[in-house]
Amino acid sequence: MFDLNKIKLIIWDLDDTFWKGTLSEGVITPIQENINLVKNLAKRGIVSSICSKNDYEKTKEKLEELGIWDFFVFSSINWEAKGERIHKLINNMSLRPVNVLFIDDNHINLREAEYFSEGLMTSLPNDILEDLYSSWENMGKDDNSLSRLKQYKVLETKVQAASKASSNEEFLHSCGISVTIMHNCLEEKKRICELIERSNQLNYTKKRSNEEEVESILKNSDYDCAYIVVNDNFGEYGVIGFYALNKLTNNLEHFLFSCRTMGMGIEQYVYASLGYPKLDVVGEVAVQLNKTGCPDWITVGEHNTCQSRNKNEHYLNNIPKILFKGPCDTNSSLAFVKNGDKYDCEFTFVNDKGQVVSSHNSTFHILQSLTLKENQLKQMEKELPFWDEQLYKTKFFSENYDIIFLSVFKDSVSGLYRNKSDGTEAVYGDWFVDLTDKSNWDFYLDKNNLSSHMERERLEMFAEKFEYIGRISQEQIIENLRKLREKLNDKTLLVISVPTAYAYIDKNQSKKNDRSKYNKRLSLLVKKEFASDDNVEIIDYTDYANSDEDFLDTSNHFTKKVYYQVAQRYTEIIAKRCGGELKTKGHWYIIYLSLEDSIRKLLRKNKTLIRIFRKLKLLKRR
Numbered sequence: 001m002f003d004l005n006k007i008k009l010i011i012w013d014l015d016d017t018f019w020k021g022t023l024s025e026g027v028i029t030p031i032q033e034n035i036n037l038v039k040n041l042a043k044r045g046i047v048s049s050i051c052s053k054n055d056y057e058k059t060k061e062k063l064e065e066l067g068i069w070d071f072f073v074f075s076s077i078n079w080e081a082k083g084e085r086i087h088k089l090i091n092n093m094s095l096r097p098v099n100v101l102f103i104d105d106n107h108i109n110l111r112e113a114e115y116f117s118e119g120l121m122t123s124l125p126n127d128i129l130e131d132l133y134s135s136w137e138n139m140g141k142d143d144n145s146l147s148r149l150k151q152y153k154v155l156e157t158k159v160q161a162a163s164k165a166s167s168n169e170e171f172l173h174s175c176g177i178s179v180t181i182m183h184n185c186l187e188e189k190k191r192i193c194e195l196i197e198r199s200n201q202l203n204y205t206k207k208r209s210n211e212e213e214v215e216s217i218l219k220n221s222d223y224d225c226a227y228i229v230v231n232d233n234f235g236e237y238g239v240i241g242f243y244a245l246n247k248l249t250n251n252l253e254h255f256l257f258s259c260r261t262m263g264m265g266i267e268q269y270v271y272a273s274l275g276y277p278k279l280d281v282v283g284e285v286a287v288q289l290n291k292t293g294c295p296d297w298i299t300v301g302e303h304n305t306c307q308s309r310n311k312n313e314h315y316l317n318n319i320p321k322i323l324f325k326g327p328c329d330t331n332s333s334l335a336f337v338k339n340g341d342k343y344d345c346e347f348t349f350v351n352d353k354g355q356v357v358s359s360h361n362s363t364f365h366i367l368q369s370l371t372l373k374e375n376q377l378k379q380m381e382k383e384l385p386f387w388d389e390q391l392y393k394t395k396f397f398s399e400n401y402d403i404i405f406l407s408v409f410k411d412s413v414s415g416l417y418r419n420k421s422d423g424t425e426a427v428y429g430d431w432f433v434d435l436t437d438k439s440n441w442d443f444y445l446d447k448n449n450l451s452s453h454m455e456r457e458r459l460e461m462f463a464e465k466f467e468y469i470g471r472i473s474q475e476q477i478i479e480n481l482r483k484l485r486e487k488l489n490d491k492t493l494l495v496i497s498v499p500t501a502y503a504y505i506d507k508n509q510s511k512k513n514d515r516s517k518y519n520k521r522l523s524l525l526v527k528k529e530f531a532s533d534d535n536v537e538i539i540d541y542t543d544y545a546n547s548d549e550d551f552l553d554t555s556n557h558f559t560k561k562v563y564y565q566v567a568q569r570y571t572e573i574i575a576k577r578c579g580g581e582l583k584t585k586g587h588w589y590i591i592y593l594s595l596e597d598s599i600r601k602l603l604r605k606n607k608t609l610i611r612i613f614r615k616l617k618l619l620k621r622r
Contacts, residue, residue, distance in 0.1 A: 002121050004131065004139050006099055007046055011086060012038075012072075013104035014052040014059065017125045023054055023062060030066055033133055038071050041132075044140030045148040049089060050075040051082050051102070051113075073152040074159075083112035084501075084542070090117060092159050093152065094259040096201065097121075103128060115524075141194075151237060151260055158232075169297070169568070176233040177264055178299040181226045181273065185218045188227050191239045192218075195256055201286040202241075202267060203256040204279060217244050217253070228270060230261055237261055241270065251278040262286060265295035288576050319343075320578040323395060325366075326407025327358050329497060329541070329556065329566070336567035344395055355454075357388045361410045362427040363480035364472075369394050370487070376424060383419075383465045385435075385444070385458035386428050400489050402578055405570065407497040409556055411477050412515070412522060416469040417462075431471035436463040474522045478529050485536060493535055493577050497566075498523045500541035504548060504555045515555050539569055 012018045012034075021028035038048045049072055052059060056077045063069035074093055076085045082104075090100055097120035102113050110122040143149075158175070185192060193211050196203075209217070217223050228241030241257035252274075257267050267287050271279070272294035279289070322343040324330050331347040334340045348358040359365055369392045372380075381387050396404065415431040418424070433440050444454040485494055501520035523540050530536035544562045545551065552559055 002101065002123070002128070004135055007101050007121070007139065008099040009047055009049060009090075009093065009095055009101070010038075010041065011049045011051050011089065011100060011102045013102075013106070013109065014050060014054060016105045017103055018050075023059060028062070034129070035066060035068050037129075037132055037136060038068060040136050041139065042071050042146055042149045043142075043144050044136060045143035046140045047149055047152050048072050049093075050077060051086050051089065051104075052077050053079050053082070071149065073149065073156050081112065082109050083116035084546075086113045086120070087116040090120075093155065094201070094262040101128070147238070154237070155260060172264065172295070172297040174233075175264075175297065176299070177266075177297060178231050179266060179269055180229040181270065182229060183224075183226045185225045185227055185242075186215070188239055189215060189218065192227055192242045195239070195242050195258065196254065199256040199258060201259045202262065204267075204281050204285055204289075205252065205254055205256070206282040207254055209254070222246060222248050223253075228257065228266065230264070230266060232264075241266065243270065243274070245274060245277055249278070251280070255279055259286070265298060268293055269295050269298045290576065290578075293575060320402045320574060321399060322574065323399070323401050323404045325394070325396065325404065326361050326497065327409050327556075329409050329499075329558070329563075330405060330407045332558075332560075332563040333566040333570060336564050337570055344399070344401075346394060346396075349390075351388050351390075355386060355388065357386075357390060358410055359386065359414065359427045360388070360391050360394065361407065362414060363406075363408065363411055363477060363484060364416070364425050364427050365392055366394055366396050367480055367483055368392055368425070370397060372424070376422070380424065380426070383458075383461055384426060384428075385454045385462050396484075397487060401492050403493045403495060403574060404488070405495045405497065406484075408477055408481070408522070408526075409497065409499050411472050411480075412499050412519060413556065414472060416472050416476075417466045418469050419465060420467055421465070425469075426466070427472070434468045435459070436466060436468045438463070474518070474525050477522065478525050481526065482529065485530075485533070488535075490535065493537065493573070495537045495539060495573055496526060496530070497539040498526055498541065499556060500545040502542060502546045502550075504545075504551045537573060539566060541566070 015022045015024075015028070018034050019028045019030050041048065050059075052075075054077050059077045060069060063072070074089050076082075076089055078085075086102060090097055097117040100117070101121040101123065102110065103123055103125055104110050104113075105125055107124075110124070114120055114122055182188075189211070193209075193214050196207070196209055196214065218225050224243075224245040224247055226243055227239050228243075230237040230240050237258075237260055240261050242254060243252055243256075244254040245252050255267075255271070268289055271289050276291040281289075319342050323346065324334050324340075324343055325346040327348045331345070334343075334345065346361065348356060348361070351357050372392055377392060380392075381389075384391075411427070413430060414427045415429050415433065415435065417426045417428065417435070419426075429435055433443075435444070438459075441454075441456070441459055444459065445456060481496060488494060499515070499519045499522070501516055501523055503516035519542075523538075523542065527538055527540075530538065541558075541562070544565045545558050550559055550562050551557065
């Protein structure tokens with residue numbers, strides 16, 4: 001049914017899968033064949049993990065009793081749905097779903113896991129276990145020392161430590177990463193051949209030389225060959241990389257690394273230490289290289305001179321041309337990026353009338369900025385009660401940007417309206433509040449309302465001229481994004497931020513509670529649409545806001561921790577695309593902004609005090 005030779009990781013359900021019975025309901029009966037299988041596979045370099053709906057401490061205690069707990073890595077044991085947990089688990093282990101097998105006795109869990117991790121192998125216990133029992137000796141390779149299991153234990157400890165750090169860069173600096181470039185390659189020929197054969201995500205040339213061809217290159221004086229050894233405060237990673245540089249052409253014919261050290265900057269460090277030679281990248285790679293940066297958190301050894309250390313001329317002399325466009329999610333994260341004021345921004349703002357303007361960030365209005373004629377704009381000015389001159393103005397298409405960061409948060413919550421005479425569309429407000437329905441007008445006519453200030457006459461005209469279409473569908477957003485991408489310069493990277501799919505309950509507005517399902521589908525469709533587009537990247541807020549503690553007051557307002565983590569992602573994308581290094585602001589700034597969160601929560605229901613704080617400029621508008 002499956003190619004068992006592709007398996008690098010098996011994820012086990014426990015109840016009625018790894019053992020018989022349900023742990024939370026009483027006594028379970030161990031299945032000794034499964035216990036033996038996990039241990040035997042570990043000796044073949046194939047590791048096991050757990051994704052189970054159970055109590056963590058009780059489960060750990062039972063597995064320790066069975067003498068098998070230490071053979072599992074990255075175990076996910078709680079009562080949450082399994083699909084996203086498995087997706088996160090695979091990412092944390094830097095593996096691909098196509099190399100992972102998930103075994104579960106529940107069809108729904110299997111389908112859900114496949115939905116979140118495309119290419120994942122899944123099976124019911126009865127359909128796969130007999131094959132594994134009889135075939136494990138032919139899977140993987142000999143690893144009686146359990147080196148692969150130990151390496152993933154190191155990685156697991158490291159991921160846990162990283163989750164506690166305030167920033168990725170701070171964490172990397174604390175790791176004590178040391179890279180050694182070794183030239184005695186014939187002594188490690190077997191491991192080098194294995195890396196060439198098995199490496200995919202970080203194999204930049206994709207050449208699959210056999211053992212004879214590798215030995216020929218290693219003995220050829222026209223080549224500079226070396227293997228890479230890495231260790232840090234968490235442990236040793238062994239031989240994780242190899243390069244073969246043709247000295248006559250200054251071209252890298254092999255340049256590859258194990259995915260175990262992904263995210264540490266090893267590839268960029270080695271590339272910089274070689275002086276950025278020619279490298280023809282074949283196919284997709286998980287980490288892009290640049291010709292300006294060199295990670296400064298990696299220890300410099302005698303043979304590891306990083307030729308471009310601390311040189312950031314690209315950023316000192318050539319500031320990348322970047323547009324940040326979106327509501328408060330984008331604005332709040334950019335606040336953490338050093339020198340963020342050097343970039344173009346189009347955020348939510350308050351106009352002279354006291355109205356909060358955010359609809360200019362809708363994909364509908366961005367596209368209409370290209371097509372609306374002057375007479376249509378004048379007519380819209382008369383008819384829209386939420387009119388602002390910036391509503392259909394943008395720099396989106398007028399500049400050749402290196403990167404555009406675009407949030408679709410606005411479209412995901414807004415209502416869509418259409419002019420009855422000419423079909424012109426407008427986006428405004430919450431989708432569940434029909435602005436053409438008079439019963440909804442009290443809020444907008446309230447002079448104490450901090451975000452509206454509308455007039456009855458204009459609302460009446462709007463209700464006469466426009467029809468309420470309803471919620472913007474995910475398909476409409478995808479279509480708009482596709483058109484936007486097509487109209488941009490080919491060299492511009494479009495970075496799309498999609499809202500979190502976590503089911504945060506906004507107690508004040510219960511109709512928002514369905515946002516979780518809507519956002520989950522939106523995220524999946526966006527990722528599917530642009531999966532093969534090298535000029536599009538996705539920032540999914542589900543990766544950052546996935547517990548109640550991550551939210552401030554509504555499902556689209558987050559704590560400073562979330563915004564800070566997204567800012568880290570911004571800097572990574574900019575550095576990868578434009579070269580050089582960027583940093584986020586320091587911890588004191590984070591503490592200051594966190595105090596703002598506390599003030600906002602204390603004053604949430606007191607509009608008078610909010611006004612006072614805003615006049616004193618102690619509280620920013622969102």
